[in-house]
Amino acid sequence: MVKHDPHYYVKNKRYHVEVLPPKQDTAKLLADLDLFKEKYLRVIQSGYCVCITDNAMGLMAFQGHEIIEELNLPVHRDQVMIHLNTFHTKCDLDNILTSCKNLGIESLLIITGDGSDRLPKLQPSDIGEPDLESVTSVELLRYIGRNYPDTFVLGVAFNPYEPVEHEFAKMKRKIEAGASFVVTQPIIERNVQVDRLLSEHPSIPVTVEAWMSKKLSLLSEAIGYEIPQDVEYDPMATLSMLHQIYPQCGVYLSLVGFKTQFDLVKDVWI
Amino acid sequence: MKIVVCIKQVPASNDAKIDPQTKRIIRDAVKSILNPFDNYALEEGVRLKEKFGGEVIALTMGPLSAEAILREAIALGVDSGILLSDRTFGGSDTWATSYVLSKAIEKIGNVDLVICGKQAVDGDTAQVGPGIAAHLNWQQATYLMEIRRTDERKILTKRLHENGYDLCEVTLPAVVTVVKGINTPRVPTLKGRLASLKSDIPIWTPVDIDANIVQLGLNGSPTRVVKTEPPAPRSSATVKIKGSPEHCAQELIHQLRLRSIL
Numbered sequence: 001m002v003k004h005d006p007h008y009y010v011k012n013k014r015y016h017v018e019v020l021p022p023k024q025d026t027a028k029l030l031a032d033l034d035l036f037k038e039k040y041l042r043v044i045q046s047g048y049c050v051c052i053t054d055n056a057m058g059l060m061a062f063q064g065h066e067i068i069e070e071l072n073l074p075v076h077r078d079q080v081m082i083h084l085n086t087f088h089t090k091c092d093l094d095n096i097l098t099s100c101k102n103l104g105i106e107s108l109l110i111i112t113g114d115g116s117d118r119l120p121k122l123q124p125s126d127i128g129e130p131d132l133e134s135v136t137s138v139e140l141l142r143y144i145g146r147n148y149p150d151t152f153v154l155g156v157a158f159n160p161y162e163p164v165e166h167e168f169a170k171m172k173r174k175i176e177a178g179a180s181f182v183v184t185q186p187i188i189e190r191n192v193q194v195d196r197l198l199s200e201h202p203s204i205p206v207t208v209e210a211w212m213s214k215k216l217s218l219l220s221e222a223i224g225y226e227i228p229q230d231v232e233y234d235p236m237a238t239l240s241m242l243h244q245i246y247p248q249c250g251v252y253l254s255l256v257g258f259k260t261q262f263d264l265v266k267d268v269w270i
Numbered sequence: 271m272k273i274v275v276c277i278k279q280v281p282a283s284n285d286a287k288i289d290p291q292t293k294r295i296i297r298d299a300v301k302s303i304l305n306p307f308d309n310y311a312l313e314e315g316v317r318l319k320e321k322f323g324g325e326v327i328a329l330t331m332g333p334l335s336a337e338a339i340l341r342e343a344i345a346l347g348v349d350s351g352i353l354l355s356d357r358t359f360g361g362s363d364t365w366a367t368s369y370v371l372s373k374a375i376e377k378i379g380n381v382d383l384v385i386c387g388k389q390a391v392d393g394d395t396a397q398v399g400p401g402i403a404a405h406l407n408w409q410q411a412t413y414l415m416e417i418r419r420t421d422e423r424k425i426l427t428k429r430l431h432e433n434g435y436d437l438c439e440v441t442l443p444a445v446v447t448v449v450k451g452i453n454t455p456r457v458p459t460l461k462g463r464l465a466s467l468k469s470d471i472p473i474w475t476p477v478d479i480d481a482n483i484v485q486l487g488l489n490g491s492p493t494r495v496v497k498t499e500p501p502a503p504r505s506s507a508t509v510k511i512k513g514s515p516e517h518c519a520q521e522l523i524h525q526l527r528l529r530s531i532l
Contacts, residue, residue, distance in 0.1 A: 024458060025303075029467070066460040089454055117306065120454045 007205050008078055009250040013269045015048045016081065016183070016207055016252040017262075021067055024060035037071050039258055044079055046266070051109070051252065054083040057221065058116035065099040075104045081155075085113020086135045090126035097144065101151050109155045109183055110144070110174075112136045138170070141177035155181040158206070160193035161223040167193070168200065175204065183252050186211040186219055188238050190245050198248070207250035210239045212261055236261065240268050271324035271419075274375055274384045275315040276402065277308040277343060279336040280392040288498045292361075304339040307387025309346075310448050313455040314417060315385050316347035322419060325349045327378060331359055331370050337471050344466035345458035352378070356475040358483060363491035364393070368401025370486065373479040375406065383425070384445040388413055396447070403445035411440050412447045 009016065019039045022032035043050040052064030064082045068075060082105055084096060100108065115121055124132040127143040141154055156179040159167055171182070182201070184194055186209040198206055211219055216233040220226050242251060251269070256262055282303040287296045315326040328343035330336050331354040340351030354374055362370065375381050384403075389396035396412070403410035415435060416428035429436045430449050440446070458466075476483055484490060509525070511518045 024463075029463060060457060062460045062463075070460050070464070089456070092457070118309070118455075119457070 009049065009207065010205070010248065012047075014078070014250070015046075015265060015269070016051050016250060017043045017048050017256055018051045018053060018252065018254045019043065020056065021052055021061045021064060024062065033067065033071060036067060037073065040068075040071075040073055042258065042262065044074060044076060046262075047079075049079050049081055049107070051081040052083065054085045054111075054113060055087060055116075055119060056083075056114070058087075058114035058119065060116070060118055063096060065096055065103060065105065068103055068105075069099065077104070077106065080105050081107040081109055083109045083111060084140070085111045086122045086137065086140055087113050087115050087119040088122060089120045090122065092120075093122060093126075097148055097152075101148065106151075106153050107155065108144070108152045109157065110137045110141050110179070111157045112140075138173045138177045141174060141179055145178040153180055154178050155183055155207075157185065158182045158194070158197055159185045160187065160191050160197075161185060161225070164193060164196075168196070171197065171201070175201065179204075181205045181207065183207045184209050185222060186254060187242070188216070188219075188233070189241070194246070198246075205250065206246075206248075207252045208242055208246050209252040209254055210242055211235060211255065212239070212253050212257065213255040218255075236264065236268065239265065243269055271318060271322045271382050272378075272380055273315045273318060273324065273326045274378060274381050275308070275311045275326060275328050275343070275348065276371055276384060276386045276398065277312065277328055277330045277339055278305045278387075278390045278392075278398075279303070279330065279332050279339045280305045280390055288500060302335060302338070304342055305387055305390045305392075307389060307391065307448075307450065308339075309387075309455040310450055310452050311385040311387045312343050312346050312348060313453045314448055315383075316456075317453065318383070318417070318419070319347075319349075324382075327352060329371060329374055329378075330354065331362075331367060331374075334473070340471050341463075341466040341469065342458065344469050345462040346456060347462065350469065351471050353471055353473045354475075354479070355473050358476055358486045361488035361491065362486060363493035364395050364397035364401055365492055366486055366490040368398045369405050369490065370476075370479070370481060371398070372402045372405035373481045374474060375402065377474070377479045382442045384408075384443075386445070386447045388447045388449050399445055399447035406443075406445070409440050409442075409444040410446065411438050411444065414446050414448045415452050417446065417448075417452070 019036060022029055022036060026032050040050050055061055082100055122135040124130050124135055127135060127139055129139055132139060137156055144152060144154060156174040158171060182204055187194060188211060194208060212235045214233055214235060216231045217227045217229040279302045282301040289296050319326045326348045328340050328348045328351040330340060334355055337353055340353055343351055352374065354370055359370055375384060386399035399412060400410055411427045411429055413430045414427045415430045418426045420426045423442050425440050425442065427438045427440055427446065429438050476486060511521045
């Protein structure tokens with residue numbers, strides 16, 4: 001299997017675009033699936049990479065692979081990335097990985113993830129590491145590398161808001177465990193930790209996440225400190241600025257407005 | 271094996287309000303969910319079916335909106351759902367509720383095993399499961415952390431109590447209640463959820479289950495609620511751990527383990 005080139009996105013100015021799958025408790029599943037399909041196809045038709053989250057913030061949602069299967073959506077090489085976290089049973093984990101392999105989805109973003117009372121958690125013994133205390137993205141990377149060799153391109157998250165040395169030590173372990181690209185948490189300006197990441201790991205492609213909602217305060221939970229609700233924020237201007245600051249990086253668009261922003265972003269990456 | 275899993279729709283919020291007149295929870299004001307303990311009962315029922323064959327039926331008594339949790343149960347692998355809904359069921363205490371459920375179980379017929387969650391998180395009584403067994407005059411075992419089938423008409427159960435567990439052999443038909451640790455409930459698949467949308471959910475009334483009207487609702491409920499108050503909200507105060515980094519890390523791990531987070 002020939003794996004894709006993670007530098008492809010920067011060379012070809014292709015965005016990563018996050019599309020949230022319908023939640024498990026939705027009262028309008030069919031309508032939500034239609035909306036998901038519409039967004040998915042728009043991203044694919046634009047030549048970008050659609051990125052599907054995995055129970056983001058611990059809120060139970062349907063899995064990307066099962067929606068793609070059920071709706072018979074096209075999977076183009078370099079254009080689908082599935083998030084995969086550690087809140088699954090071993091059986092579900094293997095089902096997801098096997099389905100992704102069968103669907104031709106190569107790109108996986110491996111994250112520890114957010115749990116909830118209702119979500120199961122992988123146990124160390126599930127993935128052949130019984131001596132460990134818990135399963136994080138590092139162990140999940142190792143498991144996938146061992147059991148699905150040469151099948152996936154594995155990426156990891158970088159959180160510049162975590163204690164710095166801990167985050168860099170963890171990044172080193174993630175890369176040793178098989179990570180070959182990095183997606184940051186949302187940044188809204190030059191970030192010294194992202195600069196350090198680029199300098200310490202020059203061979204690893206880095207994609208910076210751009211926060212596309214005007215409500216910057218929603219970012220509080222993701223970054224771990226409170227942003228006041230009345231902060232003015234211009235997502236398109238920030239996106240443009242991030243391209244200028246980090247021309248060597250890809251860009252991941254989170255919470256992009258499909259009605260108001262999506263058609264405009266192509267003119268920003270110039 | 272024919273299995274009935276009794277489930278309940280409960281308020282999702284810890285912030286439930288009590289009607290001062292009726293002393294019952296005001297259910298319209300908050301989002302409703304499947305009683306969390308019933309997830310384990312459903313999973314156990316589906317696992318037993320997957321292992322030994324047969325069918326699993328989810329059964330609930332409640333307003334028409336309770337149909338949603340039956341569809342959720344079907345999405346999780348249950349074969350069908352039945353909703354017991356009628357104005358005369360309103361106000362039933364645990365005794366009247368278990369009477370209604372037992373009559374429905376009789377009507378379903380040839381049931382081998384009834385599984386309930388250990389209790390509902392709104393009433394917290396843990397009485398309905400045993401009540402069903404009493405009405406049906408079947409054997410019962412409560413707070414189970416394991417169910418093993420030993421022969422065609424018997425199960426071996428591991429029953430949790432304060433100091434450990436008992437191994438109890440139970441002759442079928444029987445009613446059991448299960449605790450959180452018995453399994454890891456599966457998450458519904460999209461395929462299951464879509465299938466559940468197409469399922470017909472029959473609604474049974476007292477006539478359908480041949481219930482004695484005198485034993486239903488407030489009239490059939492020996493319980494009289496004198497006073498009901500919501501529990502005091504849990505403190506969410508920040509705890510600061512002081513000391514050396516090593517001590518702080520150890521204490522944090524200890525505290526997370528105490529809360530079953532690690």
